[in-house]
Amino acid sequence: MDARPEVRGAAVDPGMPLRDDELLIVRAFDAPRGLIFRLWEDPVHRANWWAPKGCRCTHFSHDFREGGAWRACFVSETYGENWQGGVYREIDRDRRIAFTFVWDEGPAGGVETLVTVTFGEANGQTIQTFHQTPFTSVERRDSHITGWSTLIDRLQAYAEARPQGDPS
Numbered sequence: 001m002d003a004r005p006e007v008r009g010a011a012v013d014p015g016m017p018l019r020d021d022e023l024l025i026v027r028a029f030d031a032p033r034g035l036i037f038r039l040w041e042d043p044v045h046r047a048n049w050w051a052p053k054g055c056r057c058t059h060f061s062h063d064f065r066e067g068g069a070w071r072a073c074f075v076s077e078t079y080g081e082n083w084q085g086g087v088y089r090e091i092d093r094d095r096r097i098a099f100t101f102v103w104d105e106g107p108a109g110g111v112e113t114l115v116t117v118t119f120g121e122a123n124g125q126t127i128q129t130f131h132q133t134p135f136t137s138v139e140r141r142d143s144h145i146t147g148w149s150t151l152i153d154r155l156q157a158y159a160e161a162r163p164q165g166d167p168s
Contacts, residue, residue, distance in 0.1 A: 001035075003066070009100060010153075011020055020135075020141070021133055021134035021135045021136075021138075021141065022131065022132070022133040022134070022141070023130075023131070023132045023135070023144055023145065023148065024129070024130070024131050024147065025062045025129075025130040025145075025148055025149060025152060026127065026128070026129050026130070027127070027128045027130070027152050027156060027158055028122070028123075028125040028126070028127055028128075029125060029126040029127075029128060029137045029160065030125055030160050031126055031160055031162070032088050032095050032126065032158040033094050033119045033120070033121055033126040035126075035159060035162065036119055036128060037093065037094045037097075037119055037157055039096075039155060039158065039159055040097055040117065041064050043060050043061055043062055045158070046056060046060050046062075047059075047060040048158055049151065049154040049155045049157075049158045050072055050074065050151065051074035051151060051154070052074070052146070052147040052148070052150040052151045052154075053146075053150035053153070053154070054076055054078070054150075055074040055075060055076040055078075055082070055154075056074060056075055057072065057073070057074045058073050058074065058075050058081075059071065059072060059073040060072045060073075062088075063088075064091065065088060065091065066088055066089065066090060066091055067087065067088065068087065068088045069085065069086070069087050069088075070085055070086055070087070070088065070099065071083070071084075071085040072084055072085065082103070082105040082106070083103075083105070084101060084102060084103050085102060085103065085104070086099045086100035086101045086102055086112070086115075087099060087100050089114065089151070093109075094119060095118065095119055096116065096117070096119070097117045098114060098115065098116045098117075099114075099115055099117070100112050100113070100114055100115075101115050101132065102112050103109070107140065107143070107150075108136070108140055108143075111136055111140075113129070113132050113133060113135065114132070115130070115131070115132045116130075116131045116132075117129070117130050117131075117163050118131075128152070130146070130148060130152060132144065
């Protein structure tokens with residue numbers, strides 16, 4: 001018997017088998033789905049959590065529509081500025097965001113991946129499924145696990161600290 005909760009509204013199955021060039025992170029939030037979506041949509045909110053542990057976001061801007069561009073930078077003492085950007089491919093309010101992701105420099109500089117974030121509900125929680133592909137190697141994929149996981153940790157802390165139902 002499958003012990004995973006039923007996830008309604010998510011387009012990526014958290015139990016699906018993954019290829020070596022894919023990264024999948026599933027997180028349950030004690031916050032409404034609309035709020036989690038809004039924290040991805042609003043650039044002011046996004047700048048508050050868009051950086052992995054040990055970094056801070058110094059720039060986040062976007063044209064939040066299909067075909068719209070986004071651009072961000074986070075800074076760390078170890079690596080300095082880390083610029084990235086992309087284009088939104090799909091936006092389905094409160095359900096799904098898909099966008100390209102490209103680092104400006106570094107080992108993955110210039111390599112475009114597709115990030116798909118879906119938002120479902122199960123057991124009174126929002127289930128966010130983060131999927132990124134394709135990576136050029138298992139090593140490149142694995143090098144992103146900690147960064148994305150700690151960025152999502154920051155999103156979770158930020159979301160759950162907000163008053164319930166307060167997307168402002």
